[in-house]
Amino acid sequence: MGEFNWSGETYTEGEGGGEFISEDEFDKLRVLDATVYVTGVREGISNYEPTKPKEQWLLDFVTPEGEDKTKGYIKGNAERDARFQRIKNTLASDPSEPIAISFVKVGRRNDIAAPKGE
Numbered sequence: 001m002g003e004f005n006w007s008g009e010t011y012t013e014g015e016g017g018g019e020f021i022s023e024d025e026f027d028k029l030r031v032l033d034a035t036v037y038v039t040g041v042r043e044g045i046s047n048y049e050p051t052k053p054k055e056q057w058l059l060d061f062v063t064p065e066g067e068d069k070t071k072g073y074i075k076g077n078a079e080r081d082a083r084f085q086r087i088k089n090t091l092a093s094d095p096s097e098p099i100a101i102s103f104v105k106v107g108r109r110n111d112i113a114a115p116k117g118e
Contacts, residue, residue: 017040017042017058017060017068017069017070018060018061018068018069018070019067019068019069019070020069020070020071020072021063021069021070021071025063025069026071026103026110029063029064029102029103030102030103030104030105030110033102033115034063034064034102034103035064035100035101035102035115036061036062036063036064036069036100036101036102036103037061037062037098037099037100037101038059038060038061038087038091038098038099038100038101039060039061039068039091039098040059040060040091040095041057041058041059041060041084041085041087041088041091042057042058042060043055043056043057043058043075044056044057044058044072046072054074054075054076055074055075056072056073056074056075057072057073057075057081057084058070058071058072059071059072059073059084059112061098061101062098071103071110073110073111077109080111080112083112087099087101100114100115101113101114101115102114102115
């Protein structure tokens with residue numbers, strides 16, 4: 001699927017999923033506290049620093065408009081890594097049931113959360 005540029009950094013997409021979400025699209029979903037539905041969690045490599053590729057989670061989801069998108073998250077945050085692993089395991093046991101999430105900002109870091117009211 002190729003590579004995607006986010007804020008001047010390059011990320012690899014790996015196999016499967018949808019088009020990488022743009023920074024503007026992502027910010028809009030986060031600000032609106034929109035619910036998206038996770039359809040897959042994969043692992044890939046980020047070229048965040050071209051000389052130091054880093055492992056990342058690739059979150060495949062469907063937007064409220066029905067578009068298939070992908071968002072990458074660098075591995076290394078224990079709490080977030082555990083959350084992505086749980087979602088991956090849950091989807092592996094029942095792939096027909098997507099998981100509702102919303103995007104949040106935790107300090108300067110983008111993250112995911114259960115949608116408000118769920």
